Amino acid sequence: MKKQWRLVSLVSLLSLLLGGCGKExxxxxxxxxxxxxxxxxxxxxxxxxxxxxxxxxxxxFFYVIVKFRQKKGQEHVIPKQVEGSHxxxxxxxxxxxxxxxxxxxxxxxxxxxxxxxxxxxxxxxxxxxxxxxxxxxxxxxxxxxxxxxxxxxxxxxxxxxxxxxxxxxxxxxxxxxxxxxxxxxxxxxxxxxxxxxxxxxxxxxxxxxxxxxxxxxxxxxxxxxxxxxxxxxxxxxxxxxxQDGKETAATAQAQQGEEIFQKSCVGCHAVAGNDSRPAAARIAPNLANFGDRDMVAGIADHTDENIKNWLKDPESMKPGNKMTGKYGNLTDQEVDALTAYLQSLKVTQ
Known part of the structure; x- marks a missing residue:
């Protein structure tokens, strides 16, 4: 029992210390x-x-406890009462x-x-x-x-x-x-x-x-x-x-990815930063500056590997998202091409 209380006390102390830690x-x-x-x-x-x-x-509280504690020989002494003191x-x-x-x-x-x-x-x-x-x-x-x-x-x-x-x-x-x-x-x-x-x-x-x-x-x-x-x-x-979404991909692989994107992704996503996209393309994130971002899906580091993992199985990275099941299975070649295209979507040099 003592060991359990020691563990609880240690965890509580660590939680208190860690609770004060933070970054700007x-x-x-x-x-x-x-x-x-x-x-x-x-x-x-x-x-x-x-x-x-x-x-x-x-x-x-502690002053009253010490000052008015019962003393030996004064068991029947009643301290001065102060109720009703204005x-x-x-x-x-x-x-x-x-x-x-x-x-x-x-x-x-x-x-x-x-x-x-x-x-x-x-x-x-x-x-x-x-x-x-x-x-x-x-x-x-x-x-x-x-x-x-x-x-x-x-x-x-x-x-x-x-x-x-x-x-x-x-x-x-x-x-x-x-x-x-x-x-x-x-x-x-x-x-x-x-x-x-x-x-x-x-x-x-x-x-x-x-x-x-x-x-x-x-x-x-x-x-x-x-x-x-x-x-x-x-x-x-x-x-x-x-960024109006009409830019042409620079490499052959990225161009292949753009073709795939226009056939299967453009119905939900847009790549125009100037709000020229149709209302139907606002049900999924705008990807105009995707290549400049720090994170994939808002949670993973912006790397080719994480982009590919997201394209292959969005549900495993973010359960319940609306992209899950919205398109057919992609081959590894198509995933590589789409990744190259998405990485090319930059507004900064």
Whole structure:
């Protein structure tokens, strides 16, 4: 029994220590943007208040235990009773009110700041205002840039040091959008559009997650947020606008893969970054910049091997995805050709 308790204590201690570990691209405790910093400040403030209350109550508790413990020879002595003391009642009523005010004022202030998306709700958007329609699907993410008419998936590209306004909606069932190091979570519902904004202070890649259980691949419904310097961001937007899906593959193998893609994949996928694709080609991720991405299916490293594994058996990598069973079995030669074509879909050099 003692050994079991020692094991439980060790595991609990390790969990506590590991719970404090994190990296800047996915930790709420290492905020990388204005929204995340406001939420972090509220977390610290509320924690300090809670620790203060627990400390004060604990000190009073142990003081009373020691001060008024029963002593030998004083078994029948009754300490001075303080019930009905106006002074004590005022103290323990006023102090909690003050603590609540200390917490409430910044909470309400930050809530209004975080909810302020007025810049994205103007009839005519300013040219520098970045507004992205985020659509959550089983089990992937689509990002449509309203001002620039650019569409991509699985990777949200944003400029550094600037608020990016998001219109969040679920295409099928309820999901939730969360980038821990940049902002708090927000539900994506089929029946309404939720709005929020995020901001990254410095260039880098940040991890995003679905945080509302949505099916067998809920834990695999991940995405990346790539923050680029302003010049790089504008160059990326310009390159995506030029990507109309009519580019010709460079190598013979990639050309063969393009032919296969046009026969079996184009019905669901598109390779046009400038949103020129038909509505029917929006039921699966836009592959316009597939060759530039860091991940395959949002979860595996971007390698030829993982692309081939995905093409051969999507179900084994992401159970319940809608690509499973949508096409016939591919030969190894066809898989190699498709991989070469997909790797050629780049907007950056």
């Amino acid at each position: 691209f996915q930790s709420t405790l290492i905020p990388q943007g204005e929204a995340a910093k406001m939420q972090y400040d509220l977390l610290i403030l509320s924690s300090v208040i809670m620790v203060f209350v627990v400390a004060v109550v604990s000190v009073i 002074k004590l009642e005022i103290i323990w009523t006023v102090i909690p009110i003050l603590l609540l005010l200390i917490l409430a004022v910044p909470t309400v202030t930050y809530t209004f700041k975080l909810a302020d998306v007025s810049a994205a709700e103007k009839k005519k958007l300013d040219k520098d205002t970045v507004v992205v329609d985020v659509t959550a699907r089983l089990y992937w993410w689509e990002f449509a840039y309203k001002t620039d008419k650019v569409v991509t998936s699985q990777e949200l590209i944003i400029p550094t040091g600037k608020k990016v306004y998001l219109n969040l909606k679920g295409a099928d069932i309820k999901h939730a959008f969360w980038v821990p190091s940049l902002a708090g979570k927000m539900d994506t519902n089929p029946e309404n559009t939720n709005k929020m904004w995020i901001q990254a202070d410095k260039a880098g890649t940040y991890n995003g997650f679905c945080t509302e259980f949505c099916g067998p691949s809920h834990a695999l419904m991940q995405f990346k947020v790539k923050a680029l310097e302003e010049d790089e961001y504008k160059a990326w937007i310009a390159a995506m606008k030029k």
